[in-house]
Amino acid sequence: MEHIRCDLLVIGAGSGGLSVTAGASQMGADVVLLEGHEMGGDCLNYGCVPSKALIAAAKAAQAHGSAAAFGVHGEPARADYAAVMDHVHDVIATIAPVDSQERFEGFGVRVIREYGRFVSADEVEAGGHRIKARRVVIATGSAPLVPPIPGLERVPFLTNETLFQNRDKPEHLLILGGGPIGIEMAQAHIRLGCKVTVIEGASALNRDDPEAAALVLETLQGEGVEIAEGAMAAGVSGEAGNITVDTQDGRSFTGSHLLVALGRAPNVERLNLEAAGISYAKAGISVDAALRTSNKKVYAIGDVAGGLQFTHVAGYHAGVIIRSALFGLPSKAGSAHIPRATYTDPEIAQIGLTEAEARAAHGDALEIARFGLAHNDRAIAERKTAGFIKVMVLKGRPIGVTIAGHQAGEQINFWALALANRLKMGQIAATVSPYPTFGEVNKRAAGAYFSPRLFESRMVTRLVRFVQRWIP
Numbered sequence: 001m002e003h004i005r006c007d008l009l010v011i012g013a014g015s016g017g018l019s020v021t022a023g024a025s026q027m028g029a030d031v032v033l034l035e036g037h038e039m040g041g042d043c044l045n046y047g048c049v050p051s052k053a054l055i056a057a058a059k060a061a062q063a064h065g066s067a068a069a070f071g072v073h074g075e076p077a078r079a080d081y082a083a084v085m086d087h088v089h090d091v092i093a094t095i096a097p098v099d100s101q102e103r104f105e106g107f108g109v110r111v112i113r114e115y116g117r118f119v120s121a122d123e124v125e126a127g128g129h130r131i132k133a134r135r136v137v138i139a140t141g142s143a144p145l146v147p148p149i150p151g152l153e154r155v156p157f158l159t160n161e162t163l164f165q166n167r168d169k170p171e172h173l174l175i176l177g178g179g180p181i182g183i184e185m186a187q188a189h190i191r192l193g194c195k196v197t198v199i200e201g202a203s204a205l206n207r208d209d210p211e212a213a214a215l216v217l218e219t220l221q222g223e224g225v226e227i228a229e230g231a232m233a234a235g236v237s238g239e240a241g242n243i244t245v246d247t248q249d250g251r252s253f254t255g256s257h258l259l260v261a262l263g264r265a266p267n268v269e270r271l272n273l274e275a276a277g278i279s280y281a282k283a284g285i286s287v288d289a290a291l292r293t294s295n296k297k298v299y300a301i302g303d304v305a306g307g308l309q310f311t312h313v314a315g316y317h318a319g320v321i322i323r324s325a326l327f328g329l330p331s332k333a334g335s336a337h338i339p340r341a342t343y344t345d346p347e348i349a350q351i352g353l354t355e356a357e358a359r360a361a362h363g364d365a366l367e368i369a370r371f372g373l374a375h376n377d378r379a380i381a382e383r384k385t386a387g388f389i390k391v392m393v394l395k396g397r398p399i400g401v402t403i404a405g406h407q408a409g410e411q412i413n414f415w416a417l418a419l420a421n422r423l424k425m426g427q428i429a430a431t432v433s434p435y436p437t438f439g440e441v442n443k444r445a446a447g448a449y450f451s452p453r454l455f456e457s458r459m460v461t462r463l464v465r466f467v468q469r470w471i472p
Contacts, residue, residue, distance in 0.1 A: 002129045004110070006032045008325060009124060009133035011116045011271070014041020016302035016314030017139030018099055023322045025107040032133070033104060034126045036115030036270075040099035042141050042161075043311045044092060050164040051184060053091040055343055057084045058191035062345070069383055079192040081169030088164055118276035122297050135297055135325045138271065138278075138285060139314065142264035142303035149176075151236040155243050157258040170194045172255035174245055176233055178204030180342040182261035183216065186225045187344050196225045197253050199245055201232035205342070209355060212348045212404035215386060219346060228253065266304045281306075289332040291321050299325065308338055336399075337420040341409035346387050349412035352400030352419055358392040367393045369425070369449035371441050373405045378436035382406070389445045391415075396424050407438050414442045425449050 008024050010017045013035035025031045038045045057079070064077035097103060101111045114127035123132050144159035146152070158166060160181060173189050175182045178200030190196045198204060204227055205213035217227060231247040236258070238244045244254045266284035273279075279286045279294040284306030291299045299321045302314030316338070323331035339351040352358075358366050369391040373379040379387075387405020391398050401415040418428060429446035433439045 012139035019318030034116040053088040058188040082167040117272040138300040140267040145263040170257035174255035177261035347408035349408035371444040
């Protein structure tokens with residue numbers, strides 16, 4: 001067995017692990033990186049990248065079919081599902097070199113393509129290697145959660161890890177789970193010519209602002225997606241091409257394919273965490289504000305650490321621990337400034353507190369500034385007027401923003417900057433946006449906050465009248 005010593009051992013070559021590895025190695029640390037599966041992890045191979053590529057193809061089909069509203073006519077779009085999947089894998093292949101073993105070896109990183117398991121507080125075995133590291137970063141991510149639904153193990157089903165390998169267009173796709181992944185894939189597949197049924201045990205998109213969720217769900221239903229809420233799965237039966245999901249309330253749904261999109265589970269089973277004295281639970285590895293585990297030489301970042309499960313969070317975590325692990329400086333992770341987006345059409349984006357959360361926390365001190373896309377000229381020109389922006393304001397500062405509508409995921413970047421830097425609504429209002437753009441809604445939301453103070457205030461009216469009498 002080869003014995004290796006290093007400054008930093010990174011377990012997992014997904015978004016967070018690669019960010020730590022790239023930063024630490026280029027700053028002079030001796031880094032070893034372990035990856036037993038695909039470089040790039042879930043995001044590149046099974047998650048963010050392929051799903052957004054599929055959504056882009058579906059948007060192209062939808063745009064072709066809705067062009068008549070602009071006076072443009074042509075034959076109805078016909079999706080070649082296998083060719084769509086070729087597009088998906090071409091996108092993955094285009095991005096893959098950035099996450100490749102060769103690139104990181106070019107940084108001087110020792111890359112070992114094996115899974116790692118702890119054998120002591122600071123030693124990890126991987127294949128024929130035993131690595132002793134001054135600091136260890138666990139960045140193993142998460143995997144699709146497959147609950148023990150009776151009969152599920154006896155029928156073929158898809159998860160996000162297998163969906164993009166399927167080249168045969170589903171005639172009728174059943175989706176277990178009405179969260180962001182399930183709803184995104186539902187809209188993509190209905191636009192690609194499939195019949196789609198979403199089966200959700202509670203309410204679909206239940207973690208989002210109810211008004212924003214309703215806008216998206218009504219759009220999907222208008223496009224033909226069947227959304228069954230309050231439908232807790234009780235059993236699954238059938239065979240390939242003919243799968244039935246029975247629910248606890250007596251309903252039954254039959255389709256050709258089944259996609260399980262019921263959440264994520266942290267990847268901890270191979271790590272032998274007990275040997276390193278690392279505490280963990282069902283939700284993930286327990287960490288403190290600095291992302292340290294109960295073993296102070298070991299950090300956990302991204303999905304495996306529980307909390308928000310987004311690629312950009314893993315990347316953010318990487319920056320937090322580099323400061324601590326490499327420079328010994330205090331560094332803590334926060335979540336109030338972390339945005340999230342659901343890439344439906346229209347999109348939903350959120351940062352900070354939702355309206356319900358903000359009202360519960362601050363009561364009557366909370367103010368809501370709102371502006372609708374129906375009053376944005378660019379939205380009118382592009383016939384994308386469904387949606388709104390809602391800003392939760394406390395003592396002149398935004399503490400949460402909900403955007404539902406076209407390019408919501410892009411618009412939320414503006415508010416991510418604002419919340420991260422504790423900007424005030426006055427500073428937002430001072431922004432000048434080019435006309436006509438969707439980005440104007442951000443400034444107009446700030447205008448909606450100040451309008452009552454300016455145009456409905458008797459004091460302002462009296463002041464203006466007084467000044468007008470005296471100025472020459």
